[in-house]
Amino acid sequence: MQRDLESIESMFSQGQLSPESYWDQVASKRLAGLQIPLTAKESARLLKALARMRESFQRAVAYGNAAIPAQARSQPCGGSDLAGGQ
């Protein structure tokens, strides 16, 4: 599954997948690959939440493209605090 995901990510990075298609493929792969048993209700709730996030992701991208200079957009800036923390 990891190889599938990497392939999807790679195709998306190269512009070969639309955001919608990318999203649907990644979400379904990841959901199927979870090692955690989900009830039908939980799966439905999760898919609903993910659908909302896909919509807000598209709005966020549109806002970012308009507000942030292209140079800053193309360069990763700032890092996650996850690894280090304090």
Place this chain on the structure above:
Amino acid sequence: MLPSGFPNTMDGLLAMLASGEMSLQQAADIQRQHFRAAAVELDSVIRFMDEPFVQGLPFSGVAVAHKDIFEQDGYRPGLGRDRGHADASAVIARAPAVLRAQGMVQLGTVAMAEDACSATGFTRRLPTPKNPLRKDLAVGGSSSGSAVAVASGMVFASLGTDTAGSVRIPAMTCGVMGLKTTHLMVDRTGMELISPSLDSIGVLARSVQDLGHVFRLVASKPLVQSSPDQLRVCFWDAFEELGDGDADIAAVVRAFAGHHAAETRGNLRGLFETAGHHATVVMSTEVAQTQRERIENGLACEEVRQLGLIGMVLPGQFYEQAIGQRQALQAHCLQTMFADVDIWLMPLQLQPLPTVEQVYPGASQFNAYASLAMHKMCGWINYLGLPSLAMPVGTDASGLPVSIQMVAKPGHELDLLRLARQVQDEIFGKDGIRPSMPSQEEV
């Protein structure tokens, strides 16, 4: 209950101690007694501590209690899961340690939502704290016990943490003040991290003076103060721009803003929604990582599980984009929102304070919108790393507090405290907000 002459601020107590009007032993006895009695009534304490009150330090005699998320000497926090446990390798977290070194005595650890992951203080495995304003009202989370302890006069101030509103929401529901500090303004050593890119240590108190005392002590970066004599204050009418919120709550907030803001401006919706989206992505992805083992082993609470599952399924691009754009969006925020403004007043509370039956999981009248409204205005501020001060500024038709948030540039907490002090003196008087459990005896 606190004796009627017991001061409402640290300064008031320190003055009584200095003048000999009250002895250190009397101050210690009064505070411990009230802390223990109110703890029983409000289910707000996780663990009682027996730190001694010592003479000769700047804040000797002052009692505090902190969220159960910090390591203590030889003790691991319970994080809302349980009451913690002894562990010889645990050291006292930096922020509580700094306060202790100045003479503040921690009477105990106080309740929190499990793993700091809920907008309410509801807990499944421990008693849920009760709201001192009215017991049918919900207590916000996740720093629930901190707000209850401060509002009821159990302590002068309490340290909490804020990942997506966890200091501001409980402060709002209990009618006290809560300062969410600039991201990484306060060193988090010894604090359990849930979403490291968003977690900030904050302070809850009944007076601006006490907020200021604690904040100045725990701040671990240089503080900045705007130079103009008159702070440039602007109001964002998010009720109007987002088309959300209760009309009566909006009226109270607008009336307040009309007196304290030079003008009302809009056009923040795009930044609000973008930063809010990124905050959700960051939090869910990081919760999925920090809590993965507990989720996979079925040990995580429902809120952590739901948030973490989203994080596990989200495409990696989303997190990379949210983190990658953060500095650019922060710069954009400074260039637009704060180009000629020192402080923004904006809604925090969108609805009347919710009841237990409206927002606690499994409640008979559970209202998903009321639950969402508790935290809707918070997460974007954490993503942008800004300081925000929650403060009651009026009352609704039921006489319950209505709170707003004041937001400043990173590192400008002193500006927030300056404006909040003016507001406090006008609305509550120079000693701040009175405890919700009235005094019954004389000193």
